[in-house]
Amino acid sequence: MNKTLVSGSWKIATIMGIPILIHFSWFIAFGLITWSLSTQYFPKAAPELPVAAYWIKGTLAALLLFVSVIIHELSHSYISQKYRIPIASITLFIFGGVAQLKEEPPHPKAEFWVAIAGPISSFLLSAIFFLIAINTGGGPGALFFYLARINFILGAFNLIPGFPMDGGRLLRAALWSKTKDFFRATQKAAAFGQAIALFFLFLGLLLVFTGSSGGFWLLLLGWFLYMAAQSSLQQANLHEILSGIKVKEAMTRDIVTLNSALTIEDVVDKYFLRYGYGYGGFPVMDDGKLLGIVTLKEIKDVPRKDWSKVKVSNILIPHSKKWEVTPDSDLMRALELMIKEDKGRILVIEDGKVVGLITRNGIARYLRIKGK
Template structure:
């Protein structure tokens, strides 16, 4: 997830916030200032409610950060590099640069966050018990204790991408010794859990007219979508395993010379090509950006003769220029650059291909067909051996 605001580094880990974090701060602050705190302590000046609510909202974000830091620190100790931590509308995201090597490591990384949330809940609860301070502050601390407990329990629900889904994945991985099978099961559980939350939220909204049902439906939709996306990414990694970029790419694509007039490029290449996006090259054949049909159609016809391709081409972001011999799973790391283009492929500095979403989809579908065929062959072999025990499958003398 892209960080809109960088907050610095904690334990050497880059920490930032997505713009949607502001929404959750305003939402929590508003609920606290207008509902929770006034019900707990009556007849206080509105400004005081808002001041305490703002402080509690920020402390809750700190709790979310503590939850994610626990994941990150344990993961790093288990040999998994950590890219960043990002706070956003529905909590926090820790981005890893690798995967855990064993079910035990995955279990420990997964439970670290909820354990820290439970610990913080206990700390806030003890502060409520022993804190002899203003009633409004005590009410806010009590709310923080409750929310951290809810955060810990909710995150342990068994479905990806929640921590409980990771724990389920680790258990299934250890039980069956098959990580791919565990991937599918955890992703499926996450989708079922998400749909269940959507259903419960809808019933709450219809039967009880509680606006909290909308929030539950939003969380359910996110879980279902995230679980499905995670399942697809896992399947993609499995389908691309052992393959190279050259096995996936479109070779010798139509390119856009950076020095060419836009009018000439449209007449000579764009109108005759089946592509919707073109790698831009300089005189030496090196990558110089990307040009899409959308960008071309946005240029007024009167301006096309006086402009060159280079003036409308978009730069190629880092990570989108690959080598034919790179591991094909590198295609999955960045998001598409422009339209359907996922990467430009260059060999010895010269553009030799490109990878589009269609190339990736085709390769993954072929991987599914290949896997299905292998399973069918294995089943036929088993059936033959059961029908003719002790006999060879082929006549050695044939």
């Protein structure tokens, strides 16, 4: 889900060190909300205003709604950072927002507070907008009444126990606290989330057949929730499968290294083309000293006409100890490290020496061989 959102998104700001992204589907939602408010809500709520004022207030209300969504997600992110859970980004899309956590919460208490922070912020915003609304009148009053109502709905809707919504995460926190088993808790919460999604799909179909305009949106929402719950369920199953397996069982032991003096042309012809699939990157070593790693990504960033002049030393990614694991490290920890650091491969180090390479493709291949 998150990869799909990020791939169609643009960065618009950075808040609290977190990139704020807008997915292309957000523009659809923004347009529909603005149109609906400008042609239906405001003409009824403040009939004395001119038509241009409806569109101005409709646009402003839509913008403030999405600001409210950002605040909702930033609330999750703020508490996550308090528990040292890194946040990759916050993405606004057609159904609201998603804060992408790089790691799972360390314990049920953290899961509870991270999950509940969003709805609490929405209810607080609802109360603030309501107080402003009752002390104003006309168009401004209608605007703030709308924001008060929509933030209350946002907070209440997110408490529905359909994982990975906030309510589903609260359910997982409760199950996790009771069973002391994170994987089982996630599986049960995700299964419940799928059931909620199927209910939305069924209700959406029913509304479509009865001619209701809300049926289509319920179908979209049900589909989105089902896919999100399915993704979470698959991730939980992967955690359970890889639990207890060591890196040495899935790592590549036949390490091929590069010299920093080689040109890109030599590297492509004599290494990437020669070794083919399974070698998407090579460690760079000079006189037994590890300098870094070169992958196809770095090579693709160099124009083809310069391959004969640019050397490996010019494009390698310098090695960092944070990208290391040992042969006895948990395989799941290695995978989480690759996801967290956005790496396709990391080095396996023992007694200061490179003894292997672990890759995402290698882990997938290991699972296929084991029939898991």
